[in-house]
Amino acid sequence: MQRESPSGERYFHLRWKRARRNKFPVSSYRLESGEKTDMEFPLTSGNLQGGDHDSDCAMVYFDLETTGLGNSAEICQIGAYYAEKDFSRYVCPKRDFDSGAAETTGFYKKDGILYLRGERVQTVPIFEAWLHFLEFLESASRSVVLVIHNRPFDSRFLLRDLLTFELIDNFRRLCIGMIDTLPLCREIFPERKQVGKRYKLQELVGDILGKEHASGSHNAVVDVRNLEKLLKQANVELEILKKHYLPLSKLEYSYFKRKKENFLKYKLPNLPRDITKKIIVADEISYEDLVRAYAEGRETGVKLLLPDEKKIRKPRVSKKQSAVEDITDSLTGLKISS
Incomplete structure (x- = not known):
C-alpha cells in the first residue's frame, strides 16, 4: 500500500527543513565509476556531432505537455528520447484543458477519455507514468542529463510530481542536472532576434530543419526528436552547453525558494x-x-x-x-x- 505523502504547508516545511539539514546545493551520487558530485559539469568532448559527449553521461531529451501554463496545470504527456529510443506516456488529467493549451497542443478530454487531434490515446495513471520514466532513465546505465527547451517550465512540473509521489530520491540517483536549450538557442541564433523571429521550438524547427519537421509539434515525442536534430545540426560547442547547464541540487534549491516565496505570499x-x-x-x-x-x-x-x-x-x-x-x-x- 502506497504511503500517504504529507501535503500543503506541512509538506513544504518538511522538505525545506530537510534541504537546510542537507545543506543544499551540495549533494553526491554514487556511480559505477566512483563517487561524483552533481556540481560537476559532466560532459567532456567538444560538440554534439556524432551523439553523446561522453560514455559516462547520457543526454536525454525531455518534454512535457500540460493542460495549461499555471501552477495548477496537470501533465497529459511525458516524452523523452535517447539513443534512438522513444519514451511516451499519456495521462488523462483530472482538470480540463485551458482553451489556449487545447488549441496549441491538440489535446482535449471528453467523458474522462484523453484525445489527441481527434484520436483517443491510451493513458496510464500519473504515478505509473513517472515510474516508467524512471525505468527509461535507468536503462541508460549511466548518469543522465536532461536536455529541455524552456527548462523552468518543465522542471517545475517534474519536481512537483516527483516530490509529491516521493520519487525524488530515485530521480536523484539517475539524473545529475539539466541543460536549457531556450537561452542556448538565443545565444547560437542571435540573428533571429534582429529580424523579429521568436525562439519557440516549433518555429526554430520549421525555420532550420524544415516545415515538414514542425508539423507534429506539441507532441512530446516529436518535440524531443526535433530538439535532438536541431542541436546536432547546430553543432553546439561544449562551452556553450556548459553555460546553460544546472546541477540538480541547484534546481531543487531554486524550486524550494520559489515554493517558500509563494507560500509567504499566500499567508x-x-x-x-x-x-x-x-x-x-x-x-x-x-x-x-x-x-x-x-x-x-x-x-x-x-x-x-x-x-x-x-x-x-x-x-x-x-x-x-x-x-x-x-x-x-x-x-x-x-x-x-x-
Whole structure:
C-alpha cells in the first residue's frame, strides 16, 4: 500500500527543513565509476556531432505537455528520447484543458477519455507514468542529463510530481542536472532576434530543419526528436552547453525558494515583495518563525528574529525600522495568541 505523502504547508516545511539539514546545493551520487558530485559539469568532448559527449553521461531529451501554463496545470504527456529510443506516456488529467493549451497542443478530454487531434490515446495513471520514466532513465546505465527547451517550465512540473509521489530520491540517483536549450538557442541564433523571429521550438524547427519537421509539434515525442536534430545540426560547442547547464541540487534549491516565496505570499499577501525575497535569502527564517516571534514580542520579537547586521558583511534581511514595520503590519491581522 502506497504511503500517504504529507501535503500543503506541512509538506513544504518538511522538505525545506530537510534541504537546510542537507545543506543544499551540495549533494553526491554514487556511480559505477566512483563517487561524483552533481556540481560537476559532466560532459567532456567538444560538440554534439556524432551523439553523446561522453560514455559516462547520457543526454536525454525531455518534454512535457500540460493542460495549461499555471501552477495548477496537470501533465497529459511525458516524452523523452535517447539513443534512438522513444519514451511516451499519456495521462488523462483530472482538470480540463485551458482553451489556449487545447488549441496549441491538440489535446482535449471528453467523458474522462484523453484525445489527441481527434484520436483517443491510451493513458496510464500519473504515478505509473513517472515510474516508467524512471525505468527509461535507468536503462541508460549511466548518469543522465536532461536536455529541455524552456527548462523552468518543465522542471517545475517534474519536481512537483516527483516530490509529491516521493520519487525524488530515485530521480536523484539517475539524473545529475539539466541543460536549457531556450537561452542556448538565443545565444547560437542571435540573428533571429534582429529580424523579429521568436525562439519557440516549433518555429526554430520549421525555420532550420524544415516545415515538414514542425508539423507534429506539441507532441512530446516529436518535440524531443526535433530538439535532438536541431542541436546536432547546430553543432553546439561544449562551452556553450556548459553555460546553460544546472546541477540538480541547484534546481531543487531554486524550486524550494520559489515554493517558500509563494507560500509567504499566500499567508502574508500584504508583505512587500522585496521583504519577501530578503526573507527567502535568509532561508533559516520560516513563516512559523515569524509568527512565533510576533506572538512573543510583536515588533520587538520580529526585530530580534532578523540577522544582526553587525555580524554579517551584507545583511540578508534589513533591520531598518521600515522593514520590521512591514513584516509586523502583515502579521497584525492574523489570529495569533501570545
